[in-house]
Amino acid sequence: MGTVRLNITRDKSFAAAAMPYRIIVNGEELATIKVGKTLSFDILDSKSTLKIAMVGNAMSFHNIEKQVVLFPEYCKTGEIDCLITTKLNVFGVMFGGLFQPVGRAELKIVYK
Numbered sequence: 001m002g003t004v005r006l007n008i009t010r011d012k013s014f015a016a017a018a019m020p021y022r023i024i025v026n027g028e029e030l031a032t033i034k035v036g037k038t039l040s041f042d043i044l045d046s047k048s049t050l051k052i053a054m055v056g057n058a059m060s061f062h063n064i065e066k067q068v069v070l071f072p073e074y075c076k077t078g079e080i081d082c083l084i085t086t087k088l089n090v091f092g093v094m095f096g097g098l099f100q101p102v103g104r105a106e107l108k109i110v111y112k
Contacts (some may be wrong), residue, residue: 001044001045001046001080002044002045002078003038003042003043003045004027004042004043004044004045004048004072004075004078004079004080005041005042005078005079005080006040006041006042006043006070006079006080006082006084007039007040007079007080007081007082008023008033008040008041008084009035009037009038009039009081009082009083009084010033010035010036010038010083010084011024011035011036011083011084011085011086012035012036013035013085013086013087015108017086018034019054020033020034020052020055021031021033021052021084021105022052022053022112023039023041023050023052023104024050024051024053025035025041025043025048025049025050025051026043026048026049026054028079029032032046033052033084043070043072044072045072045073045075045078046072047070047071047072047073048067048070048072049068049069049070049071050065050067050068050070050082050107051065051066051067051068051106052067052084052105053065053068054103054105063069064086064103064104064105065104065105066105066106066107067102068109070109071111074109074111074112075111075112076112077112078112079111079112080083080109080110080111080112081110081112082107082108082109082110083107083108083110084104084105084106084107085105085108086103086104086105087103087104087106088102088103089102089103089104090105
């Protein structure tokens with residue numbers, strides 16, 4: 001089995017900027033990523049699960065997280081780019097995270 005390169009970039013969004021995301025691939029935590037940073041990992045070239053989860057979200061009872069399945073067989077150059085953006089959830093902010101999370105994570109996956 002070979003590997004592909006997974007490049008993860010977190011945008012410079014103001015939403016949840018103080019808190020890092022945990023990067024979890026196939027159930028194994030690989031690192032944390034802060035706002036505006038980029039990380040790269042080699043992962044197996046088989047179907048994998050990528051999950052990002054907010055670390056220590058003290059403002060909310062609800063986690064901010066997102067999970068996707070990666071399909072490395074779609075790669076032509078052996079690289080996958082992932083862009084993490086965090087959007088504010090207006091209702092979550094209004095109620096201090098009591099009923100909904102204060103934000104939501106979005107992932108854009110590009111197979112190169």
